[in-house]
Amino acid sequence: MKKRLLCIKVIISLLFILISMNLHSECKYDKRINNYKKAWAKLIPSYTKIQYGGGMGLLSFGTGWDYGKRNQGETDIFFGFLPKYSTDKAKATFTLKQNYIPWSVQLTPIFSIEPFSCGGYFNTIFGSEFWSRQPHKYPKGYYQLPSKIRMHIFMGQRITFLFSKEQRYLAKSISLYYELSTSDILLISRIDNSYLRPRDYLRLSFGLKLHLF
């Protein structure tokens, strides 16, 4: 009888320990999952962009992240569309772009200007006729730069309109920007030739940024 009682006591205490352990672990689990979700939530892009021109396609659609104390840093990815024009087919491009916007001047509660922005981007064009590493058929060092990847640098300006809380539908604010850019091959041409005028080696692009949150 005594033995039985002891047995029941042990079982009950074991169960209790198990349950308490379980409860404890559930708490930690929640925390972990929360942290996990938070970490991934940081990767949700905070804006969308549309850009016209700039060596990344006729129209490019992008998204990205801003960071820094004053949101002075921005990293975008773009997919661009290039019509056929005089070539054999329409093409797609992909761009990784880094922006730096050091100053923002608030002129009115809803209107601000960013007097200077700069940065650079890598653009790649899709299609088997373009290569990033020289195909084996060529002797070593036959061509200097790859046709598939272009590097660009730019500087520009922006204006931003902030929506009041009642006006907000999808975006918190909207920015319009223009950029003057040049690519690696345009820059090399300019360095080698005084013949090139600014309109020969500079490219103008316009864009729109919808700040979601």
Add this chain to the structure above:
Amino acid sequence: MKVMNIRCKIFLLLSLILFNGCELFEPHEYAGKIRGEKSINTTNLYQIENNCRNKEVIKFAVISDSQGWYNQLEDCVNDINSRGDIDFVLHLGDLTDYGATHEFAMQRDILQKLRYPYLCVIGNHDCLGNGEYVFKEIFGELNFSFMAGDTRFVMLNTNSLEFDYSERVPDFIYIEELLSVKNPSHKRTIVAMHAAPNSEQLVKNLSKSFHSYISRFPNLLFCLNGHGHSFLESDIFNDGIVYYQCTCLKKRGYYIFTLNADGYEKEIIMY
């Protein structure tokens, strides 16, 4: 928000309409969006044939490999323009470094300043990316031919390495078709190309066949090629037919050839 959106749409639309034709808005290096003059070879070819009809003495300049050397090309065009005795100018290819659309357009804009009609043959650099399509649009066919007086000029694409096996480079069928055309005024022939048959561009196994094909043209005087970036005179196949290699524009030189009843004269001009 709605007002904003309409404003943005108008802004985008305006920018699209207003600036679409300007080179500042070139959408990509390989866009193939061509502003300005097109089909230049086709137009100039007729002009040359008409100008040189029944002419006894024909004088032409040969330039080559002007890729990335805009200053030098402009000086060269000025130097050729300062002469008063030329009938036409031949460019033996490599107008571009990367086959990019703007390179073709900028080179063409300088060449358009020539007082004389000019023709361009395609170089290996011009085939990079989608350059061949842009070349075709701005200049014309990759293989073509014209008569200047009693001399037939045959301009050939010899950049086999750039086309793999998908296209006929060099195009023997085109050469055969030309050989089958009987023209009584066709007394002699000059063949011009970018890469010489002994270069790495032409399929190694075909260099002799290529030469024997073009040797069948009536009275082949000589051949012209670029690609080597230096002046060179070589009887590659030891049969008396000389390949004159033109230097690149970086070295600021070009050929002047004079065809007369007795044969031809060659002159090297440094500017």
